[in-house]
Amino acid sequence: MGIYKAYDIRGIYPGEMHEETAERIGHALAAYLKTKMIVVGRDARESSPSMSRALIRGIADAGTNVVDIGQCTTPMVYYAVGTGKYGGGAMVTASHNPGKYTGIKLCRELAIPLSEVAGIREIERAVAAMKETPAPSADRGLVAQSDILEGYAKHVRSFLTVPKRPMKIVVDTANGMVGKFFRQVFEPWPLEVIPLYFEPDGRFPNHEPNPLKDENIRELVAKVRETKADFGAAFDGDGDRCMFVDEKGERIPSDFVTALVARRILAKERGASVVYDLRSSWVVKEEIEAGGGKAVRDRVGHAFMKATVRKLNAPFGGELSGHYYFRDHWFADSGMIAFVHMLNVLMGDSRPASAHSAPLRRYFATGEINFHVRDKDAAIEAVTKKFADGRQDQLDGITIEYADWWCNVRKSNTEPVLRLNLEAKTAARRDEILKTIIGIVGPPETEGGH
Missing domain, CATH: 3.40.120.10 (Alpha-D-Glucose-1,6-Bisphosphate, subunit A, domain 3)
Structure with missing residues (x-):
């Protein structure tokens, strides 16, 4: 799929993506956004400091000023862009991927995302057209550091709309970026926080920073049960996602x-x-x-x-x-x-x-199931024909609905797989339809995509 994905730029460091890539992306981003100021942040991966410096160098060499907010979560970049009324932002992160990956998430003014629909393909073409890294502009941009934590903490706390009361919560930040800031953000509140893996470590030595996978919340579940906590929360590597388990350690979908x-x-x-x-x-x-x-x-x-x-x-x-x-x-x-x-x-x-x-919990769902299929379009077409008498739409892949069950089969935006979601009014009906679809598409693989 290359490093230019549907929602970000991402690849294995340094084989697929490295500092020269980042510097050229900086040049291309500055040219695309045509703005005076771009915010740059980074996660805790071992490659992120040098990748961030290269990206900043490219942006500044193109004549655009940079606000460097250092280590942060991706939502902190959005906050900085929004409050500062800046023309765009870049977060050096590979999100929930293992530590060997690097990447960049991009947005324009008002934290509007760049994606393959608008922005990423243009940047890809611009970088591809560069025979070498462009020379610095005669009017090189300035680089300034900024600490936004105090303002961001107040912003996050402003979303509480009920009276505060004591709660015991297990929080797993997966050695990602949320752990660096969680205590400072929520310190004023009467929360007994039981921390798991708060120390940022871009090698992610305890588990992958992807809370979609059940294997990555096992410690959270065990600690919630052990401590009789009110609930548990698991964050991903760059802090733009959070998932929850109840006081029994059961995942809340x-x-x-x-x-x-x-x-x-x-x-x-x-x-x-x-x-x-x-x-x-x-x-x-x-x-x-x-x-x-x-x-x-x-x-x-x-x-x-x-x-x-x-x-x-x-x-x-x-x-x-x-x-x-x-x-x-x-x-x-x-x-x-x-x-x-x-x-x-x-x-x-x-x-x-x-x-x-x-x-x-009144219906029975499969959860998201992945299939590695050579001809994804043919597989979707086969499922479509099999259930031709159901209500169907093609908003994203194929969605099929009957009175007692529905499913969606779609090509992933981030991985070379088909994804199935299926729900029915009874477990027996769910299992029956799942068996039929597996008979058409082939055996499933693993959990945890998006």
């Missing part, structure tokens, strides 16, 4: 989190739109509508979700992958703000976390 947060927000903004991705349970649409909101179904991917949330001025949107989008955070995602909204749900009600999610 991310679409259930979307439903719970939506109901809380709609209690104050009845009639507002809430955007959810098409992999989400029937429960999400039902809960949004029961709360007086307009349920808006969208295709998978942060570039698409952010655009729809912004277009509708929706206060909130959620994806099955654990990305949650907030109007008052420049329509961008933030794991810490999602954490605060979970506090709104649980602090605002004396019931345990499991009692909130239990009523939502």
